[in-house]
Amino acid sequence: MRVKGRSKALLILVPLLFVLITPVAASEEGTTYVVKAGDSLYAIGLSFHVQWQSIADANNIPPPYTIYPGQSLKVPSPACSDPKSSATYAVQRGDYLSSIGRKLGVEWQGIAEANCIAAPYLIYPGQVLVIPSGESGQGSS
Secondary structure, eight states: OHHHHHHHHHHHHHHHHHHHOOEEEEETTEEEEEOOTTOOHHHHHHHHTOOHHHHHHHTTOOTTOOOOTTOEEEEEOOSSSOTTOOOEEEOOTTOOHHHHHHHHTOOHHHHHHHTTOOTTOOOOTTOEEEOTTSOOOTTOO
């Protein structure tokens, strides 16, 4: 019973992490981010479209990859986004890269590569994806 209660709390807290993540300064080399309570490298990486391992490497953070509130992190710029593409797609509940690719007439692997998404190719509702072919779908900007 306790596990279920904790699971419910996580389901409520995890989306809040994305709301609380805000950059402090940006440059061509990346962004500086100040860690808040409850942050993780994974959540920060998702927010900035960067692999969490890249953030750990940029900040010389060894396993077990512990970060602390108030810590300043260098967040590298996504290296795999296509700067020529201005098309985007906002992920909807139930979307998969393959379904987005079919909907937009784009190879899902191209979408994954343009957005630095590696196996297991996880995406989340509200995430804005760059569409490499220049086509866009619902939620584009």
